[in-house]
Amino acid sequence: MKKVLLSLLLVSIIFLLFADRGNAIPAFARKHSFNCNMCHTAYPKLNDFGQRFRDNGYQIPGQVGGEKSIFATSPPIAIRALPGYDIYKTECCKMNSFHIFGVDILAAGVFHENLSFLFIYTPRIDEPAADYTGPQDGLNPRQLASVESANVVFSNVIDNKLNFRVGRFEPSYLPFSAKRSYYLFSPYEIYDFATPMNTFIVGDNQLGIEAAGHFKSGFKYAVGFMNGNNGNPDNNNNKDIYFRLLKTFGRGDGQSAGQRIGIFGIYGMQPTSFYGSIVSPFGETDGFINKQFYRIGLDASINWSTLNFQFLYMIGKDDKALNTLRPTEDYEYSGGFAQIDWAVMKNNRLVLSLLYNWVFPPDYDEQGKLKTYSVLGRYYLGNWEAVNVALHLEYTYKGRTICRFREDIIGMVIDFAF
Amino acid sequence: MRRELLSIMLLLCIIVFVVSAEEKPPRKAPPLPDVAVHSLGPQKLAPLPPVPVPPDNPQTPMKILLGKQLYFDTRLSADNNESCASCHDPAMGWSDKGPTSVGIKSQVGPRRAPPVSNSAYMPLQFWDGRADTLEEQAKGPIINPKEMGNTHEKMLETLNSIPGYVEEFETVFGKIPIDLDQVAKAIAAYERTIVTTDSPFDRYAKGDKTALTPLEAQGLEIFNGKGHCTACHWGPNFTDGRFHNLGAKNKEPMEDDLGRYAVTKNDKDKRAFKTPTVRDVASRPPYLHNGSEQTLWDLVEFYNRGGGDDDSNMDPLMVPLGLTKGEMEALVAFMKVAVTSNNPEVANEKPIPPDEFPK
Incomplete structure (x- = not known):
């Protein structure tokens, strides 16, 4: 173990010293000839300018009307890939391997003034390798092929007070984007927590329509309708609804400057009887005996100098009809996370971060209480045209109260996008 | 049923928006002449091209x-x-x-x-x-x-x-x-x-990587990234030629100056002023349209705060930058020397x- 770590450290240092600086530029930066730091504190995390750029339909805020459309610029396509190495350890065993942890193919741009789009495709990554003949060959891909996002944005319908996003997208009820988090091995656990008979996952992209906007007073809102089936066709005929309301204080939107507090809520229905029959040629099923669930939470993002503190707390409740573990009572749980990001060195070339996650399901749930502690460092290579190659080192301790289960994960990744 | 109705209404709103996007009524102000509309992307900083000369006024x-x-x-x-x-x-x-x-x-x-x-x-x-x-x-x-x-x-x-x-x-x-x-x-x-041409930046952009000191090169990197400068100061002349409200309202006893609004009568243009070139900026303090920032350092601090005090119609481009002292020094070094011409x-x-x- 020590030898492996020392070797990797040595390789990293050599790479840092002699690496040719990357020239690749992701789609928006390439379009505008900007460095990535224009929109990202350090990619993939958005700064305030980047958040406003996203909210404004991928048009530079304050410059609407001057954007070249995708027909007048180079193809707005970018690729992000995450090759690396991990060491995984539990109470019983230890494993390590090289991997491709993820690949995204992105396209985004402006069709017309205030009409833009985002498309993200994640190709299937089969691991183990093709020549592996074990029992899981082909059945346990590292990444499933999917259209992660495909949405169109109608921006500035009423100034910036009303914008629409339609399609499959990351809903705005998520105060902190899991897709644009620095962490690669430590998801926001509360986002991914699955309750006994409810297929809804908070952190997944969803299919639907969202209206959002912001006001000079610092208030921002979002409301939406969605299938609530994690980006899939619906499993019942009720649409789930959500809202998000936040207030910013001071200059900035709370991403990298200013302070922000907010609340969010999701109210949905899940079928207790799926029937299993596809009633539409488009994939939706007419699940029935629908029962309600909700998720509600609050969040804060506080900035001081180059430090950003993020906090989220959420509670969830499923109707007892959805509680297969104890059908006599509603399934209730809570959880959240606290994260501190610190951008260090000139031009935020080094990012350090600490993350604490907790998820507390009811005592009778055998998953047990989950606590994770993570730390990471990311160093960005690159020249003045783009900073888009990051050396990523992350450690996570994950512990559950049931059976004193623990996992240790060390991940080392070259996170690059072009 | 009410949800379906609401969904249909939302859909109708979108359709109306799309249709109206093609048939917008004329704005309050006359549209800018074509030459004024700098298209965004790419906005690469680069050496200046030859001066544009109108056909009806040739140079002699x-x-x-x-x-x-x-x-x-x-x-x-x-x-x-x-x-x-x-x-x-x-x-x-x-x-x-x-x-x-x-x-x-x-x-x-x-x-x-x-x-x-x-x-x-x-x-x-x-x-x-x-x-x-x-x-x-x-x-x-x-x-x-x-x-x-x-x-x-x-x-x-x-x-x-x-x-x-x-x-x-x-x-x-x-x-x-x-x-x-x-x-x-x-x-x-x-x-x-x-x-004004032949600045260290111009030589750097033409391929002479020794033209900028390491500090100036860092400043350029910040200028085009974390400093957000190229959101407006882009292209060969380091300007978008557009109008922005930086929150630098005139203070009494100076009269209020409504800037671009006087021309367009569009509320969004109140106290918006044209982006000046950054070339040779070190030679002409103080800064901003009203000279309210005395030095380049003051100017960078101004932007680092997210602009001036008057935020009633502040341009959404203006956000605090989070620049450290070292980053500000690099940015000032870039503006002080690297864009100073040798003419x-x-x-x-x-x-x-x-x-x-x-x-």
């Missing part, structure tokens, strides 16, 4: 010389004391030394003179863009009661009474008497020669002595 050596004489000639003003150069002073980076300009009878204006250098690349002239061309711009200050305080008629009367000028205008334009368009064309022709003939332009003016 004689015309440029005539324009230079007019530029420095105080007889264009009502009291024979003010010339273009009184405010657009070559020794002050083609701008002026005060926070704001001082014109005829020591009247203080609400804005400082924008630099003439590289103004030939600007799609619109003046801080509020009220002139489409350099020719149109040149006519304005002559009759501004706070600047040269003259009338076009009296100014032409003066010029037509000077045989030396009459002779030169006849040589250049082939006709007399001197008219206003000829005066404007001559001045504009001269101003098109005031171009002695432009930087050291000497005013024409009064005894050398046409008589």
Whole structure:
């Protein structure tokens, strides 16, 4: 173990010293000839300018009307890939391997003034390798092929007070984007927590329509309708609804400057009887005996100098009809996370971060209480045209109260996008 | 059922929006001329291309010389004391030394003179863009009661009474008497020669990676990234040619200045001013349209705070930058040296002595 770590450290240092600086530029930066730091504190995390750029339909805020459309610029396509190495350890065993942890193919741009789009495709990554003949060959891909996002944005319908996003997208009820988090091995656990008979996952992209906007007073809102089936066709005929309301204080939107507090809520229905029959040629099923669930939470993002503190707390409740573990009572749980990001060195070339996650399901749930502690460092290579190659080192301790289960994960990744 | 209705209403809203996007009613203000609309992307910082010259005012050596004489000639003003150069002073980076300009009878204006250098690349002239061309711009200050305080008629009367000028205008334009368009064309022709090039940045952009010091190179990286400068200061002339409200409202006793709004009457343009070039910025403190920031350091601090105090109509581009002291030092180093041109003939332009003016 020590030898492996020392070797990797040595390789990293050599790479840092002699690496040719990357020239690749992701789609928006390439379009505008900007460095990535224009929109990202350090990619993939958005700064305030980047958040406003996203909210404004991928048009530079304050410059609407001057954007070249995708027909007048180079193809707005970018690729992000995450090759690396991990060491995984539990109470019983230890494993390590090289991997491709993820690949995204992105396209985004402006069709017309205030009409833009985002498309993200994640190709299937089969691991183990093709020549592996074990029992899981082909059945346990590292990444499933999917259209992660495909949405169109109608921006500035009423100034910036009303914008629409339609399609499959990351809903705005998520105060902190899991897709644009620095962490690669430590998801926001509360986002991914699955309750006994409810297929809804908070952190997944969803299919639907969202209206959002912001006001000079610092208030921002979002409301939406969605299938609530994690980006899939619906499993019942009720649409789930959500809202998000936040207030910013001071200059900035709370991403990298200013302070922000907010609340969010999701109210949905899940079928207790799926029937299993596809009633539409488009994939939706007419699940029935629908029962309600909700998720509600609050969040804060506080900035001081180059430090950003993020906090989220959420509670969830499923109707007892959805509680297969104890059908006599509603399934209730809570959880959240606290994260501190610190951008260090000139031009935020080094990012350090600490993350604490907790998820507390009811005592009778055998998953047990989950606590994770993570730390990471990311160093960005690159020249003045783009900073888009990051050396990523992350450690996570994950512990559950049931059976004193623990996992240790060390991940080392070259996170690059072009 | 109510949800379905709401969904249909939302859908209708979208359809209405899409349709209306094609059939927008005319805006309050007339659309900018084509040349004014810089398309965004790519906005690469780069060396300056050749100066654009309008077909109806070709550059000739004689015309440029005539324009230079007019530029420095105080007889264009009502009291024979003010010339273009009184405010657009070559020794002050083609701008002026005060926070704001001082014109005829020591009247203080609400804005400082924008630099003439590289103004030939600007799609619109003046801080509020009220002139489409350099020719149109040149006519304005002559009759501004706070600047040269003259009338076009009296100014032409003066010029037509000077045989030396009459002779030169006849040589250049082939006709007399001197008219206003000829005066404007001559001045504009001269101003098109005031171009600053060959800065360390230009050499760096052409491939000489030793042209910038490591600190200046860091400054360039910040300029085009974390500093958000290229959100507006982009392209070969380091400007988008557009108008932005930075929150730098005039403080009393200075009169409120509504900037671009005076031209468009569009509320969004209130206190929005044209983005100036960053080229040779070190030579013309203080900064902003009202000279409210004394030094480059002050200017960077201003942006690092997210702009000025007046945020009632602040441009959404303005956000705090989170620059550290080291990053600010790098940015200032870049602006102080790296974009300073090496054109002695432009930087050291000497005013024409009064005894050398046409008589």
